[in-house]
Amino acid sequence: MTQVRLILMGLGARSAIWRRVIGENPRARIVGLVDTNPARLAAGLEAHPACIGGTTLAEVASQVEADAVILITPPANRHAQIAAACSARLAILAEKPLADSLGAASAHVASAELADVPLMVGLNFRYLAVTRALVDLFRDDLLGAPAFGRFTYERWRDGRLPHLNRYPLDMAQPMLWEQSIHHFDLMRHVYGCEPVSISARTWNPPWSMYAGDANVSALISFGGGIEVTYQGTWAGNHDHLGFNWRTDCAKGVAVQAEMFGALSYARRDDRSFTPVDLPPTEMWRDDAAALLADFLAHLIDAAPLHCSGADHLKSLRMVEACIASSSQGKNINPAELNDLAGPVSRTSPPTPTVKRTS
Numbered sequence: 001m002t003q004v005r006l007i008l009m010g011l012g013a014r015s016a017i018w019r020r021v022i023g024e025n026p027r028a029r030i031v032g033l034v035d036t037n038p039a040r041l042a043a044g045l046e047a048h049p050a051c052i053g054g055t056t057l058a059e060v061a062s063q064v065e066a067d068a069v070i071l072i073t074p075p076a077n078r079h080a081q082i083a084a085a086c087s088a089r090l091a092i093l094a095e096k097p098l099a100d101s102l103g104a105a106s107a108h109v110a111s112a113e114l115a116d117v118p119l120m121v122g123l124n125f126r127y128l129a130v131t132r133a134l135v136d137l138f139r140d141d142l143l144g145a146p147a148f149g150r151f152t153y154e155r156w157r158d159g160r161l162p163h164l165n166r167y168p169l170d171m172a173q174p175m176l177w178e179q180s181i182h183h184f185d186l187m188r189h190v191y192g193c194e195p196v197s198i199s200a201r202t203w204n205p206p207w208s209m210y211a212g213d214a215n216v217s218a219l220i221s222f223g224g225g226i227e228v229t230y231q232g233t234w235a236g237n238h239d240h241l242g243f244n245w246r247t248d249c250a251k252g253v254a255v256q257a258e259m260f261g262a263l264s265y266a267r268r269d270d271r272s273f274t275p276v277d278l279p280p281t282e283m284w285r286d287d288a289a290a291l292l293a294d295f296l297a298h299l300i301d302a303a304p305l306h307c308s309g310a311d312h313l314k315s316l317r318m319v320e321a322c323i324a325s326s327s328q329g330k331n332i333n334p335a336e337l338n339d340l341a342g343p344v345s346r347t348s349p350p351t352p353t354v355k356r357t358s
Contacts, residue, residue: 007032010072084116106339144250
């Protein structure tokens with residue numbers, strides 16, 4: 001049976017999820033571990049004694065036969081990691097976001113395309129059971145096409161928490177890169193269309209711990225006439241998550257009242273909402289397993305590459321459009337932004353990375 005031989009780069013808390021789902025999938029196995037922390041690397045090698053370990057991806061890739069790498073690392077300063085993967089001809093699955101700037105992310109995508117290396121971004125929210133069920137509600141025989149929506153994510157969040165990506169507290173807009181990027185990507189994915197205009201304001205309340213703007217509000221116009229109002233905060237003044245995503249459609253409304261569930265719908269004349277039955281799920285594990293399965297299917301079976309780096313750039317442009325709109329005081333079309341290092345066009349799709357064996 002064909003297996004994808006994986007190197008894991010980054011052995012922090014998130015890597016435990018990846019090690020678990022890889023161990024549960026017979027189409028993959030771990031052959032290499034990379035971490036700059038000696039204690040984490042030693043613990044990883046103790047748990048996986050057959051693996052090759054090291055402090056750099058280039059070092060480990062030179063000592064083991066591998067097909068792909070999973071970058072379980074913070075988004076900043078990934079240039080050396082991407083370069084090493086491309087040099088070793090390793091397919092890349094990178095935790096989101098791909099980078100902490102549009103220019104850096106675009107450079108990563110361009111490097112992977114030039115090397116003919118598949119690059120997938122770990123947009124695990126697309127694989128949540130609630131996300132898949134929400135997409136299904138927009139059937140013509142149920143709710144019909146989306147027309148407008150309201151998306152709120154309101155909380156106070158301590159940027160120093162160890163499980164968060166390492167964004168500096170003086171970053172210009174930490175909320176946009178750490179959390180709003182997920183929300184914007186979900187909008188594109190669920191509605192199946194691209195934004196054409198964004199009017200936004202980012203701001204920082206007086207009690208915020210951040211030097212840069214921690215909150216954002218935006219009016220987002222999508223192709224086909226869909227309008228979405230968005231408010232996201234890292235520095236709301238109540239330490240409790242407030243999440244609500246309502247979409248008004250041709251025949252009714254869909255409401256997701258929790259980030260990982262509580263989905264319901266109502267048609268125009270219904271007197272109450274109908275809850276949507278969701279399968280039992282294990283948070284973080286099930287979505288990571290589904291994402292990994294898609295990555296392996298691309299490498300082994302030449303299935304389409306979902307959540308590609310090039311697709312991810314479209315969501316990052318929404319982040320950049322919010323920043324530009326707030327600073328310039330005008331509407332911004334994300335598609336017209338300069339990536340600073342545009343991806344290279346391809347005349348044919350990449351060939352599968354993994355060789356078939358009997």
